[in-house]
Amino acid sequence: MTHSRSERAALCDLLDDLGPDAPTLCAGWTTADLAAHLVVRERRPDALPGIGIGALAPYTASVQERFKARHSYPELVDLVRQGPPRWTPYGLVPGIDELVNTVEMFVHHEDVRRARPDWEPRELPAGLDDVLWQRLRSMARLFFRGSPVGVVLRRTNGEKAAGRMAEPAVVAVGDAQELMLLAFGRQAHARVSYEGDTAAVTLLREARLGM
Numbered sequence: 001m002t003h004s005r006s007e008r009a010a011l012c013d014l015l016d017d018l019g020p021d022a023p024t025l026c027a028g029w030t031t032a033d034l035a036a037h038l039v040v041r042e043r044r045p046d047a048l049p050g051i052g053i054g055a056l057a058p059y060t061a062s063v064q065e066r067f068k069a070r071h072s073y074p075e076l077v078d079l080v081r082q083g084p085p086r087w088t089p090y091g092l093v094p095g096i097d098e099l100v101n102t103v104e105m106f107v108h109h110e111d112v113r114r115a116r117p118d119w120e121p122r123e124l125p126a127g128l129d130d131v132l133w134q135r136l137r138s139m140a141r142l143f144f145r146g147s148p149v150g151v152v153l154r155r156t157n158g159e160k161a162a163g164r165m166a167e168p169a170v171v172a173v174g175d176a177q178e179l180m181l182l183a184f185g186r187q188a189h190a191r192v193s194y195e196g197d198t199a200a201v202t203l204l205r206e207a208r209l210g211m
Helices: 004-020 031-043 045-051 056-071 075-084 096-113 128-143 178-181 196-208
Strands: 151-157 161-162 169-174 191-196
Touching: 004 031, 004 075, 004 096, 004 128, 004 169, 004 178, 031 056, 031 096, 045 056, 096 128, 096 178, 128 151, 128 161, 128 178, 128 191, 151 178, 169 196, 191 196
Parallel strands: 151 169
Antiparallel strands: 151 161, 169 191
């Protein structure tokens, strides 16, 4: 089983356990909202641009609400569990599901896990932390383009990646999974330590990051 499929299965199991009204780290979204988002992302390519483009977001939100109205929560979770249809790019292009969805499913899995009290970081399956680090290194400049300060990422094994070249700079230190959550704007729930000027660290911790 690929990392994207195993994260998808674990996320869906957790969604089933918690029901539709549990909180998530996605501002204002319950587990039902998150499930609908994932369904829309994989089954409605016409609504996909609105996930990243603010001007198109109202249309995407309306499609998401219609999915919630037409499907029960168990049906939504089952659609997520099934994965993308074969006619979508995720199904047509070999390897694209693993390339694109590993990070997506990991982050949203943690969005549900870490919205609960007394959460602790997981010990990730063999190889997944390395995959997250590889993806992070390749996209760090995109994730941190909105940072008001320079950012250097340092994995706990000493590997480094440049997030944004600017001064003053902050060094963020942690496991790859924690640095990935930082990059996606989950600063308050990422187990990351910071090195740098106190004011610069505060700016990074409060910055709007991610795609």
